[in-house]
Amino acid sequence: QQQVKQSPQSLIVQKGGIPIINCAYENTAFDYFPWYQQFPGKGPALLIAIRPDVSEKKEGRFTISFNKSAKQFSLHIMDSQPGDSATYFCAASKGGGGSNYKLTFGKGTLLTVNP
Amino acid sequence: DGGITQSPKYLFRKEGQNVTLSCEQNLNHDAMYWYRQDPGQGLRLIYYSQIVNDFQKGDIAEGYSVSREKKESFPLTVTSAQKNPTAFYLCASSPRTGGGFSQPQHFGDGTRLSIL
Numbered sequence A: 001q002q003q004v005k006q007s008p009q010s011l012i013v014q015k016g017g018i019p020i021i022n023c024a025y026e027n028t029a030f031d032y033f034p035w036y037q038q039f040p041g042k043g044p045a046l047l048i049a050i051r052p053d054v055s056e057k058k059e060g061r062f063t064i065s066f067n068k069s070a071k072q073f074s075l076h077i078m079d080s081q082p083g084d085s086a087t088y089f090c091a092a093s094k095g096g097g098g099s100n101y102k103l104t105f106g107k108g109t110l111l112t113v114n115p
Numbered sequence B: 001d002g003g004i005t006q007s008p009k010y011l012f013r014k015e016g017q018n019v020t021l022s023c024e025q026n027l028n029h030d031a032m033y034w035y036r037q038d039p040g041q042g043l044r045l046i047y048y049s050q051i052v053n054d055f056q057k058g059d060i061a062e063g064y065s066v067s068r069e070k071k072e073s074f075p076l077t078v079t080s081a082q083k084n085p086t087a088f089y090l091c092a093s094s095p096r097t098g099g100g101f102s103q104p105q106h107f108g109d110g111t112r113l114s115i116l
Helices: none
Strands: A004-007 A010-014 A020-025 A033-038 A045-050 A056-059 A062-067 A072-077 A086-092 A109-114 B004-007 B010-013 B019-025 B031-037 B043-051 B054-057 B064-066 B076-078 B087-094 B111-115
Touching (some): A020 A086, A033 A062, A045 A056, A045 A062, A045 A072, A072 A086, B004 B087, B010 B019, B019 B087, B043 B064, B076 B087
Parallel strands (some): A010 A109
Antiparallel strands (some): A004 A020, A020 A072, A033 A045, A033 A086, A056 A062, A062 A072, A086 A109, B004 B019, B019 B076, B031 B043, B064 B076, B087 B111
């Protein structure tokens, strides 16, 4: 059972474009939604994260939009650059102690930004 | 610099052999995690530990074992019972959860395991 569904699988944009990656989740107990960026042969790096008490968070050129009622969140990359070409993963976890706090990942989106 | 160190970067396993992947962190994080990444897949949780001398199975623990004798170390053993071990293995750590809220996880640069 995939609890976090990510789309699209791959995305190609021109430099300066605004790629948008979408994720949908099922578990309403999730309380933390991070995005990770991964380059080939490297571990994922935390890019930006949001909690469900806000609808949008911006850090530099990266913005998360969060729609609690639709159980969806998305990553927008403003003024994309070739150096942004990487695989992006969304994830979700729930707090509350015990066996919680496990991150559930989407399957990733391979972003290519052409010069 | 604080961070997570995984070694070796590449590892080869022979049939019937157990191999151990190292993960060390100097971030003073309480929690540590092991994930497996396959091409075109997200990360799947193998084992995690919230505190020294305690760990829990993740979603795909069969064929793997771990120990957590020290706060900074969380080695993963891929046993001969794991029939499809070829994958990219990632270790992560996070601060102790506070106020019941999840904390960000930080990753090492992985170990790529292949079968000879």
